[in-house]
Amino acid sequence: MPGAAIAGIHEFDKRVAGGLSKLQIKAECARLALADAGLTWADVDAVYDAGESGFGSGLTIAEYFGVNPRVVDTTSVGGSSYEFHAAHAARDIAAGACRVALLTYGSTAHSESRAIGTGARRPPAEPQPAANMDLPYGMTLIGSYATVAQRHMAQYGTTAAQLAEIAVTTRAHAVRNPAAVAGLADIGIKRTGEITVDDVLGSRLIADPLHLLDCCIVSDGGGAVVIVSADVASDIRKPPVWILGSGEAVGYPGFGSDITTTAAVSSGPEAFGQAGIGPDEIDIAMIYDSFTITVLAILEDLGFAKKGEGGPYVAGGRLRFDQPGGPALNTDGGGLSSNHPGMRGIFLLIEAVRQLRGESTSQVPGARLAVAHGNGGQLGSRHAAGTVILGRE
């Protein structure tokens, strides 16, 4: 088998942290993920951190946990950070630099009432040049994704109803996940049952053509993933889930570039190539669903559908866990309906592992291969893409 496997996972079970700090959430997830693997703090010799808990996390996180890493990686590329971390951990393990890598995430975005999608009250004190060119115009994060959807519709005839299918599918999966249902209620969402395409189209427009129900929720949350070498994997509690391939890329705006094509068009083929498999072999597609358009564009760029044909592809419930003809999409309920604390890339890895262990609340029988694709930053603008292919023995 290849060199690195996910041995332990844990997802913070609440969507409202109840006064816990980001660091406390990270440490709780870390110790429970290590326990899931049958390992302890003393086994950890590498930490990967996106810096969400504050400045200089590479200096401080090891002390807080009480570990002694030989590898410290603070790659910070928004929601895709954890796919990048998994890729780096697999490479670091393969190079012999470490044996037990710990990835953690903690966020209190909901408790802080962070309006992630609709813009800050003040511009940044020290803007970067790109931001200094854009800030007078009142673009929002949701608006940026909406420009991708608008162009996709104009270029390919994609419809709002087709986009809505993605939200309907992820909600159907969320309804089967007790943590997601409790979380939706806890963050104040009144209707926690299944939704229809008409429900999505009837919800208010936030940034045309994206409706409220085309957008992810804002929750608290966190998670941890433990990645280990093959020799450690031979002696863990649960079946190891192997990292078979990975790809990393970034994208940015420019004259003549196609805004409907994301950086996944580069990271995807790299990851599939390393794994030696194709999209048609994938059972589980964990695709970053900040918005419905995010999933549609990335499914195309990863090769599940041709560019421009994502709309018809997602129609008819094809991506439900119990439907044939395509992979099961975001079987935990996704960012659209389970949790989105700001950078949900770690949950893509966690739910993919649950599926490959047979532990999902929307289990695909005999699931063997999964793709986790994280998207960081903003589609339509500067964004990062991390693709990880996972498989069980």
Place this chain on the structure above:
Amino acid sequence: MTAAVPERPLPAPDEPDTAPFWAATRSHKLTYQVCLDCGDVVFYPRRHCTGCLSGSLDWRASAGLGTVYTFTVIRQHGHPYFRSRLPYVVGWIDLAEGFRMLAEIAVPPADAAVGLPVQLSWEDHAEVSIPVFRPA
């Protein structure tokens, strides 16, 4: 007592890469850069060419004619100024000289369209002017 009227957030005039761009807006010039060695158009402004390794870039003024590459209608915003303007149209404009920029498009939301020909106009402030595109 009347409430203060919220004002549009403005760019930092002294951000080193973009300061010349914003200074030129005061005389209603929309500027972009062309590499003197390879001829590539560079936008947003920088001290280096992104096509070759040159550090020699020339500033040019755009005629301000372009088309809407894509757009959105903003209907929710956290900032008081933008909230007071809802709904409004923002999009990426492809300029005839070969660069793409984000800007507000002064058009009723129902009239906004991909491919709409637009032309430049200006909204004046004390230290900078803000480019705004209107249907051509």
